[in-house]
Amino acid sequence: MLALAVLNCGKDAAWLSETCLYELSVYTFVVSPRQDDLVLITHAADNIANRLLPGKHKSDVLCLPGMRLLADPDDAYRLIHLPTGGRITTTTRSNGTGGGRPYPEQSWKRADEPITAREAEVLDALPFMTPDAETLLAALTSRLWLRDPCGSWAIGGWYNPPPHRDRETTRSRGHSRRLSGRGDHWELAWTSYPYPEDLVAALSHPRAGLQKVHVVPEGKVTHLRYGTAQLSVVPAV
Structure with a gap:
């Protein structure tokens, strides 16, 4: 669901473009995925939490629908997605933990507040x-x-060009992206960085990639297959 929010933007976006969560990609952070807990290590932990969390000060759609703040007395922001039980932690600490200091009080929705009709x-x-x-x-x-x-490759938050790379082609610095599909079949097209071949390299890397993913070139399109699922990487929208 977070992929749908971050990777859909512009007039051709498929879903969740109204959340403006594509702007998460302009922040610099380290991602530490854990079982049911996506940890984002960043100097902008509070800003990222604010973009994800609905609250009394903003519309429900300007966030990730169903996300709530857990009431932990910590300086890390610990979020839970009520429909799935998945968690996101945003923190400034390099080890992915909090420091025990309370964060500022905000009007964000807490875990005891149910899904709203608009979120549903x-x-x-x-x-x-x-x-x-x-x-x-x-x-x-x-x-x-x-x-x-x-x-040799870099993703760069889906916005920044890879450093120290000489290419004959350049990509846009815009945010036009479309992640669409259903069931097992998905397609991703975008105009900005990264280069499509860099994304394929990252997902298929023997150590840093997704294990058991298979790369299947077909003309200008590259298919990434994992189990029964397929993601088609399209050069540009």
Whole structure:
């Protein structure tokens, strides 16, 4: 679901473009995916929490529908997604933990506040995903800032060009993206960085990639297959 929010933006977006969560990609962070807990290590922990969490000061759709704040007395922001039970932690600490200091009081919705009618409407409109498709799309989110330390590829938050790379072609710095599909079949097209081949390299890397993903080139399109699911990487929208 987070992939649908971050990777849909612009006039051709498929879903969740009204949440403005594509702007998460302009922040710099380290992603530490854990079982049912996506940890984002960043200097902008409070800003990222504010974009994800609905609250009394903003419309329900300007957030990730169903996300709530857990009342932990900590300086890390610990969030839970009520429909799925998945968690997100945003923190400034490099080890992914909090420091024990309370965060400022905000008007964000807490875990004891149920799903609103508007949130339910948005959630009901989301496309069905198979378990293999969920894993494949989650792999996109957890690699938003992944890069090869040797410099051969970099994702750059879906916005920044890879450093120290000479290419004949350039990409837009815009945010036009479309992640669409249903069930096992998905397609991702975008105009900005990263280069499509860099995304394929990140997801298929023997150590940093998604294990058991298969790369199937077909003309200008590259298919990434994982189990029964397929993600087609399209060069540009």
